[in-house]
Amino acid sequence: MSKFQKKRGKSSPEISTASLPDIIFMLLFFFMVVTVLRDASLKVSVNVPNATELTKLEKKSLVNYLHIGKPLDNYRELYGTKPSLQLGDKIAKISDIPLFLEQHRNTVPENQRTGITASLKVDGEVTMGIVSDVKTELRKANQLKVNYSAKPRVD
């Protein structure tokens, strides 16, 4: 009897909480990493050209992406083979750009709106026709900061 009593008295039923902060941090970092990676799935094939005079785009929340390229194989039936514009996660018309920009603008705090950049991810093989149309539309929507996305060139 005495043996049993002793045992129960000595053992503490509490779970150690010393590792809890670590677990929380781990989860935090995990979600940080994962949320950055989540991106709209592309319906057009975009292989950006190379360039040397590159600028990094710092704040991701201030950037909106416009993809231009030929539709991927499994979307060919739906959208044809002509170079198309993708806004967010769907193929769009050029006239949809102002609304798209406005929707993004509303998510940005007012004092940061001048820093909004439009990142044009354009396939190298696309002809300038559609790119010029997009540029004209951006100018009309007063979105003048534009970044031609490119890969660094290794000389």
Added chain:
Amino acid sequence: MGKTSSRDRVSNEINAGSMADIAFLLLIFFLVTTTIDIDKGVLVKLPPWSDEPPPELELNERNVFSVLVNSENQLLVRDQLTDIGELRERAKEFIMNPAGRPDLSKSPKQAIVSLKNDRGTEYKTYLEVYNELKAAYNELREEEAQKRHGKSFEYITDDERKAIRKDIPLVLSEAEPSDFGEE
């Protein structure tokens, strides 16, 4: 008796000391394996849109460096068929005009680069041309910074940088593309 008590101590607590290590290990694993692609590109400022046609400017022809890219991705620089590899050097010579030639820009401040392409021009070529022109300006600014301050353009103060930018301004005007060669 001594034996039982030592067994009790072991089974009652999970060793939490290694938990932190495991957490860090996982963290490092995710950090290494995930590639957060940083978006890089050529930053451009577009001119504001106006419905009226732009005013006709009287420009001295010597101050204009015209670059035409046709739908065959060929380059016509100042009415001369040019290879893209020569573009940067020609632009630099035009802007600074070190020999004081009468047919090149009067001063860097007055130099204007005019870029025009067809609708059928490949985007790749367009961006390459744009990149070369920007590179020409960046190189000239770098040289100027070395001459004035003996330091790289990156490491001089903001005011010094502004002064150089003012003396070698990048004026690039893009014309509306002509309708050739659209797919």
